[in-house]
Amino acid sequence: xxxxxxxxxxxxxxxxxxxxxxxxxxxxxxxxxxxxxxxxxxxxxxxxxxxxxxxxxxxxxxxxxxxxxxxxxxxxxxxxxxxxxxxxxxxxxxxxxxxxxxxxxxxxxxxxxxxxxxxxxxxxxxxxxxxxxxxxxxxxxxxxxxxxxxxxxxxxxxxxxxxxxxxxxxxxxxxxxxxxxxxxxxxxxxxxxxxxxxxxxxxxxxxxxxxxxxxxxxxxxxxxxxxxxxxxxxxxxxxxxxxxxxxxxxxxxxxxxxxxxxxxxxxxxxxxxxxxxxxxxxxxxxxxxxxxxxxxxxxxxxxxxxxxxxxxxxxxxxxxxxxxxxxxxxxxxxxxxxxxxxxxxxxxxxxxxxxxxxxxxxxxxxxxxxxxxxxxxxxxxxxxxxxxxxxxxxxxxxxxxxxxx
Amino acid sequence: xxxxxxxxxxxxxxxxxxxxxxxxxxxxxxxxxxxxxxxxxxxxxxxxxxxxxxxxxxxxxxxxxxxxxxxxxxxxxxxxxxxxxxxxxxxxxxxxxxxxxxxxxxxxxxxxxxxxxxxxxxxxxxxxxxxxxxxxxxxxxxxxxxxxxxxxxxxx
Numbered sequence: 001x002x003x004x005x006x007x008x009x010x011x012x013x014x015x016x017x018x019x020x021x022x023x024x025x026x027x028x029x030x031x032x033x034x035x036x037x038x039x040x041x042x043x044x045x046x047x048x049x050x051x052x053x054x055x056x057x058x059x060x061x062x063x064x065x066x067x068x069x070x071x072x073x074x075x076x077x078x079x080x081x082x083x084x085x086x087x088x089x090x091x092x093x094x095x096x097x098x099x100x101x102x103x104x105x106x107x108x109x110x111x112x113x114x115x116x117x118x119x120x121x122x123x124x125x126x127x128x129x130x131x132x133x134x135x136x137x138x139x140x141x142x143x144x145x146x147x148x149x150x151x152x153x154x155x156x157x158x159x160x161x162x163x164x165x166x167x168x169x170x171x172x173x174x175x176x177x178x179x180x181x182x183x184x185x186x187x188x189x190x191x192x193x194x195x196x197x198x199x200x201x202x203x204x205x206x207x208x209x210x211x212x213x214x215x216x217x218x219x220x221x222x223x224x225x226x227x228x229x230x231x232x233x234x235x236x237x238x239x240x241x242x243x244x245x246x247x248x249x250x251x252x253x254x255x256x257x258x259x260x261x262x263x264x265x266x267x268x269x270x271x272x273x274x275x276x277x278x279x280x281x282x283x284x285x286x287x288x289x290x291x292x293x294x295x296x297x298x299x300x301x302x303x304x305x306x307x308x309x310x311x312x313x314x315x316x317x318x319x320x321x322x323x324x325x326x327x328x329x330x331x332x333x334x335x336x337x338x339x340x341x342x343x344x345x346x347x348x349x350x351x352x353x354x355x356x357x358x359x360x361x362x363x364x365x366x367x368x369x370x371x372x373x374x375x376x377x378x379x380x381x382x383x384x385x386x387x388x389x390x391x392x393x394x395x396x397x398x399x400x401x402x403x404x405x
Numbered sequence: 406x407x408x409x410x411x412x413x414x415x416x417x418x419x420x421x422x423x424x425x426x427x428x429x430x431x432x433x434x435x436x437x438x439x440x441x442x443x444x445x446x447x448x449x450x451x452x453x454x455x456x457x458x459x460x461x462x463x464x465x466x467x468x469x470x471x472x473x474x475x476x477x478x479x480x481x482x483x484x485x486x487x488x489x490x491x492x493x494x495x496x497x498x499x500x501x502x503x504x505x506x507x508x509x510x511x512x513x514x515x516x517x518x519x520x521x522x523x524x525x526x527x528x529x530x531x532x533x534x535x536x537x538x539x540x541x542x543x544x545x546x547x548x549x550x551x552x553x554x555x556x557x558x559x560x561x
Contacts, residue, residue: 025523027511027521027522028512028520028521030488030489032486032524034521034523129509143488143552147487148487148488150490152489152509153509156494156550158499158503159509165494166494181552185552
């Protein structure tokens with residue numbers, strides 16, 4: 001049994017068959033997870049300096065020099081690497097008084113921060129499987145982003161107090177701006193609410209809880225609240241749609257969850273995609289009290305220190321990108337600036353960013369070639385069980401980079 | 406796409422000649438879809454020239470029958486994302502493998518009906534399906550919970 005580090009579910013029941021030193025068959029993984037296992041050997045990164053293939057040692061030296069000579073370094077990425085590697089990256093940022101940021105700035109970092117600060121109650125997926133009755137998917141389409149989420153952890157499996165299956169022992173509520181694939185599953189004992197404004201719906205829930213008639217979904221909201229009281233243990237999975245729908249003001253979400261909790265237990269779990277995003281958030285929170293966009297020079301976190309803002313303002317002279325491809329995922333107006341500064345890329349695969357980087361260092365694919373620990377979106381620590389062993393992994397590369405500082 | 410008995414009936418000779426052993430052409434159409442009879446057993450259709458065009462159309466219509474398993478189940482791997490909803494909701498899996506696929510994990514039983522292989526759904530052992538055999542139940546739990554319509558049944 002192996003662990004798939006493809007998304008934040010971190011499914012630990014993956015079986016593989018190996019033939020001629022590569023994975024030939026994958027069982028129990030979804031399409032996305034299986035793709036990572038089956039394509040272990042394809043488009044792998046080679047050590048490079050200025051776009052030309054180079055010796056690994058020379059490339060490490062090149063990267064060391066860039067980091068050593070940098071006055072204003074930013075470390076970015078880190079969501080697909082293990083906790084151990086993240087710890088080293090944070091150490092490196094601290095020693096260099098650098099900026100450090102990850103994808104959670106524009107992903108679900110805000111939700112993780114609220115959970116870590118205990119503003120909203122959270123629980124684990126194991127508890128959800130054993131107890132949850134009403135399950136909300138708010139602004140997320142797990143059928144595509146976290147394929148096995150419903151079948152492995154939440155709606156469909158039987159467990160603990162919920163032994164009678166989804167038709168009787170679960171109540172699914174999907175809230176989204178369009179009828180997504182997940183929304184299609186909301187049939188019997190379920191509701192799909194087509195949302196125009198998240199705030200309006202939350203206000204509706206609060207109104208209903210305070211005894212007033214909600215302005216939207218007058219029939220559905222009271223029914224859902226009744227079901228929630230019946231179930232006793234309910235959970236809300238919030239996705240990017242919820243984050244951007246609320247436009248940065250989470251007071252109404254907190255108020256709604258607090259009010260709901262007066263009637264029955266309601267928990268919140270972020271439904272994000274990056275396998276170890278929460279791991280990075282937790283590590284940085286433990287060390288500094290902030291979850292992302294942190295400057296060790298200023299000892300604080302601010303929107304100005306977000307990776308794209310640093311690039312836009314030209315505040316950095318070097319970037320260390322670990323396990324991420326900003327040229328692919330960020331708007332080009334910010335990402336193209338990586339070509340003007342000294343960029344070092346550490347990644348197991350060839351990336352667009354790697355093509356414009358000064359130095360590329362190969363590493364190993366977490367979960368397949370490299371062991372370690374990751375934290376899923378619900379805060380559970382999971383130990384990876386790699387299929388192969390590879391000496392050069394993120395940890396090794398970061399240790400080498402730390403040598404010179 | 407599911408095939409209905411009416412579609413098959415429309416293309417049969419509709420003479421109720423009973424040469425196939427059935428009382429009516431409609432009864433024969435039902436049995437063809439359930440794979441209890443072969444279309445070749447309708448001898449007038451193949452022997453008489455006036456039915457040539459009908460025969461060609463009918464053979465084209467029945468083409469998916471060859472791909473379908475004994476229960477009429479068709480899985481379109483192109484559409485499947487490997488969410489495993491079908492594996493977990495399957496009542497047979499739940500009763501025979503409660504701590505494996507019944508609890509959301511990959512199947513732990515010997516030969517499950519379904520299994521995820523290389524990220525998509527594969528049919529392993531259709532004989533365990535409730536739709537198999539004579540006293541079958543027309544269960545559609547897996548199809549109902551497939552949002553991308555990767556699972557379909559011939560009968561609809």
